[in-house]
Amino acid sequence: MSDAPRIITVALVGNPNCGKTTLFNKLADTNATVGNYPRVTVELQEKHFEHNGWRICLVDLPGIYSLTSKSPDEQISREFLREEQADVLLNILDAANLERSLFLTTQLLELGQSTVFAFNMIDEAKKQGISLALDDLSSMLGGPAIQTAAVKGKGLDLLLDAVIAQAQIPHEEIVTTPISYDTHLESSVVKIQDMVHKLYPDTLDHHQTRWLAIKLMEGDDALQGYDNDYSHIIEMVRRERYDLERSHGDSCETMFAHARFGFIHGLLSEVRTVSIDPLKHFELTSKIDSLLLHRLLGLPLFLLIMWTMFKATFSLGNIPAGWIEHGVEWITDHISALMSKGLLHDLLIDGIFAGMGAVVVFLPYILILFFFIALFSETGYLARSSFLLDRMMHTFGLHGKAFIPLVMGFGCNVPAVMASRTIESPKARLIAILINPFMSCAQRLPAFILFSGAFFAEYAGQAIFSMYMISIVTAMGAAVILSRFVIRGGTESFVMELPPYRVPSIDSILFHMWEKAYDFVRMVGGVIVIGSILIWFLQAFPQEIDYSQDYQQAITRIEAQSESAQRNESLTNLRTQQELERMSKSYLGQAGQAISPIFAPLGFDWKDTVAIVSGFFAKEVVVASYAVLYTNNADESGNASEGLRNALSQAMTPVTAFAMMVFLLLYAPCLSTVAAIKRETKSWGWAGFSILFSLSIAYLLAFAVVTVGHWII
Amino acid sequence: MKTWKKKTLHKAKKRGDNVTLADLKQGEKALIMDLKVDNSDASRLVALGIVKGAEVALDKKAPMGDPRIYSVVGYRLALRNDIAQRIVVAPF
Numbered sequence: 001m002s003d004a005p006r007i008i009t010v011a012l013v014g015n016p017n018c019g020k021t022t023l024f025n026k027l028a029d030t031n032a033t034v035g036n037y038p039r040v041t042v043e044l045q046e047k048h049f050e051h052n053g054w055r056i057c058l059v060d061l062p063g064i065y066s067l068t069s070k071s072p073d074e075q076i077s078r079e080f081l082r083e084e085q086a087d088v089l090l091n092i093l094d095a096a097n098l099e100r101s102l103f104l105t106t107q108l109l110e111l112g113q114s115t116v117f118a119f120n121m122i123d124e125a126k127k128q129g130i131s132l133a134l135d136d137l138s139s140m141l142g143g144p145a146i147q148t149a150a151v152k153g154k155g156l157d158l159l160l161d162a163v164i165a166q167a168q169i170p171h172e173e174i175v176t177t178p179i180s181y182d183t184h185l186e187s188s189v190v191k192i193q194d195m196v197h198k199l200y201p202d203t204l205d206h207h208q209t210r211w212l213a214i215k216l217m218e219g220d221d222a223l224q225g226y227d228n229d230y231s232h233i234i235e236m237v238r239r240e241r242y243d244l245e246r247s248h249g250d251s252c253e254t255m256f257a258h259a260r261f262g263f264i265h266g267l268l269s270e271v272r273t274v275s276i277d278p279l280k281h282f283e284l285t286s287k288i289d290s291l292l293l294h295r296l297l298g299l300p301l302f303l304l305i306m307w308t309m310f311k312a313t314f315s316l317g318n319i320p321a322g323w324i325e326h327g328v329e330w331i332t333d334h335i336s337a338l339m340s341k342g343l344l345h346d347l348l349i350d351g352i353f354a355g356m357g358a359v360v361v362f363l364p365y366i367l368i369l370f371f372f373i374a375l376f377s378e379t380g381y382l383a384r385s386s387f388l389l390d391r392m393m394h395t396f397g398l399h400g401k402a403f404i405p406l407v408m409g410f411g412c413n414v415p416a417v418m419a420s421r422t423i424e425s426p427k428a429r430l431i432a433i434l435i436n437p438f439m440s441c442a443q444r445l446p447a448f449i450l451f452s453g454a455f456f457a458e459y460a461g462q463a464i465f466s467m468y469m470i471s472i473v474t475a476m477g478a479a480v481i482l483s484r485f486v487i488r489g490g491t492e493s494f495v496m497e498l499p500p501y502r503v504p505s506i507d508s509i510l511f512h513m514w515e516k517a518y519d520f521v522r523m524v525g526g527v528i529v530i531g532s533i534l535i536w537f538l539q540a541f542p543q544e545i546d547y548s549q550d551y552q553q554a555i556t557r558i559e560a561q562s563e564s565a566q567r568n569e570s571l572t573n574l575r576t577q578q579e580l581e582r583m584s585k586s587y588l589g590q591a592g593q594a595i596s597p598i599f600a601p602l603g604f605d606w607k608d609t610v611a612i613v614s615g616f617f618a619k620e621v622v623v624a625s626y627a628v629l630y631t632n633n634a635d636e637s638g639n640a641s642e643g644l645r646n647a648l649s650q651a652m653t654p655v656t657a658f659a660m661m662v663f664l665l666l667y668a669p670c671l672s673t674v675a676a677i678k679r680e681t682k683s684w685g686w687a688g689f690s691i692l693f694s695l696s697i698a699y700l701l702a703f704a705v706v707t708v709g710h711w712i713i
Numbered sequence: 714m715k716t717w718k719k720k721t722l723h724k725a726k727k728r729g730d731n732v733t734l735a736d737l738k739q740g741e742k743a744l745i746m747d748l749k750v751d752n753s754d755a756s757r758l759v760a761l762g763i764v765k766g767a768e769v770a771l772d773k774k775a776p777m778g779d780p781r782i783y784s785v786v787g788y789r790l791a792l793r794n795d796i797a798q799r800i801v802v803a804p805f
Binding site: 258 | 792
């Protein structure tokens with residue numbers, strides 16, 4: 001034997017929710033996303049590890065129910081399997097749910113590739129009184145059959161041993177059981193197979209041609225991607241399908257499905273014994289569901305659970321967020337003290353550190369929020385919540401699964417956009433992503449507090465509440481517009497497996513949190529650093545400013561006076577004036593003045609424009625910008641003080657102020673959210689669309705507020 | 714297919730019933746007779762065990778009656794009524 005490690009590529013294939021991802025993680029002894037929720041694996045994941053001197057490359061294919069080319073997930077899996085990139089297929093089956101799990105297996109068998117079968121969740125199956133004759137299974141399926149319980153790590157070594165043993169069997173010696181079809185169907189398949197064989201006499205072997213023939217007869221465009229002229233085959237397939245359907249009164253798909261399920265029932269009657277009434281095993285799940293999915297109590301309970309989740313997220317998150325804030329301050333102060341004053345100092349402290357600090361503070365909220373999401377997903381409640389809300393969401397062209405991301409948007413749009421991943425239909429996912437920025441995230445709240453305090457004193461609460469109402473109404477309206485007019489593609493009906501309730505495993509919840517935190521820090525960190533540098537540069541340059549008066553001289557003159565309250569006040573006033581003039585002449589100020597004509601119909605001036613532009617980088621910056629721009633007795637933390645409120649109330653009418661609030665609520669998503677949208681839609685086009693779409697809606701609604709407001713008053 | 718299933722299907726066909734999955738009452742069991750859905754929905758449903766001759770039962774309705782949960786081949790599946798209305802069944 002040579003010392004070089006021998007490499008085997010193993011592809012994991014199985015239904016969604018069969019414990020495939022858990023097995024993937026446990027086998028590689030590290031982790032990736034898991035959930036008791038169909039379709040968590042979105043892209044292909046690979047892991048490499050060693051077992052008994054073999055190097056194993058494990059590929060986690062998306063969870064699929066069959067090998068047709070109907071959904072993107074199925075296409076990815078099928079392409080991978082057809083190209084025979086894997087040395088061994090590892091088919092994971094839910095031992096407690098074999099009728100359905102084996103359907104995919106019947107299609108895998110026809111590939112004629114070396115396959116190992118893992119009967120997973122065997123512990124759950126045993127509780128239901130199910131026992132399997134493994135030797136018979138092995139011989140009937142033509143590959144080793146191993147029992148596993150991935151969550152508990154049981155049977156995994158045995159499984160890897162079997163995979164390695166199977167990989168050593170030469171391809172020619174692999175014997176897979178053919179599924180026997182109805183005589184007429186079989187003769188059609190053979191006819192098509194011959195034609196395919198004539199087209200590719202050398203490149204495709206018996207298994208491959210039969211596989212193609214079966215897929216073609218199943219109404220699948222299986223030859224797409226092959227480069228020969230195969231139109232005569234397509235024509236033949238059409239004729240055969242027509243004849244069969246006429247003589248049998250059933251569609252070809254149904255005939256194939258019958259043969260497959262016939263095989264499955266035959267197999268199970270020989271290898272499976274069930275000692276407990278199968279209805280019993282739903283008992284616990286049924287009991288929990290009769291409460292959580294109750295016709296009257298279901299929705300209130302759901303709302304209560306959501307409310308608890310948000311309450312907990314924000315009240316628990318405040319504590320570590322406070323620590324982080326102090327930590328960032330402490331580090332900033334220390335580094336600031338170490339460095340000499342200058343541009344580099346300002347760039348680092350006012351630019352990068354201030355920007356990153358503002359974002360890192362949200363990390364605890366994200367961790368806690370994703371703890372709950374992972375908990376719901378692991379237990380099976382997330383699937384239920386989609387079920388409960390589907391009808392309501394459907395009215396707006398949304399999918400039941402879009403609810404969780406929307407609610408998360410009230411916290412922060414970035415993780416919310418990321419959470420839209422759980423929606424499998426591309427159209428529904430895109431809509432959920434694009435309307436998310438309309439959900440008023442927590443970072444917009446300070447601006448609402450400032451404005452409603454300044455203009456609507458005793459009605460401040462109602463003014464803020466109205467923002468949340470407008471937020472929801474706009475999001476739903478946008479969903480209707482997008483699904484009707486913008487995003488093409490048929491609506492996918494709601495077809496979803498409801499897994500039984502399961503006790504969540506701690507390590508997969510922890511991993512879920514870790515992964516989201518890592519994603520957040522990496523993605524947002526990158527964008528925020530660049531954004532902060534940019535905005536710092538724009539407001540710090542040009543350095544040489546033609547001031548209208550010599551502030552330095554004036555300050556020195558006043559400083560020379562004796563210490564008094566009046567002296568300090570005029571000093572502050574002078575410094576503020578100088579800062580304001582500097583801001584207005586910086587690139588940022590110049591840009592604000594250049595853009596402000598656009599906002600003139602809304603009654604916004606250049607200062608508002610600068611605040612709006614700065615809010616694009618991060619919404620929480622809006623208040624801080626106002627603090628700098630207005631006469632500015634605001635304290636350092638950016639809180640609205642009496643002075644800022646007074647100054648604002650003199651500069652704007654209440655109507656303009658309300659229009660401003662509406663605009664701030666709805667206009668362009670912040671830079672981090674734009675980055676998240678780009679990442680999730682894999683397109684700068686949709687990210688750009690999101691900006692333009694929300695800007696136009698914000699502008700239109702703000703204009704409506706101004707028009708109606710002036711008409712009333 | 715077991716003989717009683719064949720009989721149930723045969724009787725229902727004779728009567729010309731047009732009962733669909735969406736007409737089932739809570740707990741009511743039925744055999745699937747026909748899928749009147751388009752190709753891509755059909756192959757999706759077939760892979761989930763919704764196939765002619767399979768046994769289904771209505772398990773639970775969502776608060777507004779749509780979607781609904783059905784028990785099928787040993788697990789539970791949620792379907793919107795728009796699809797359920799196109800699945801012809803024979804209750805037994």
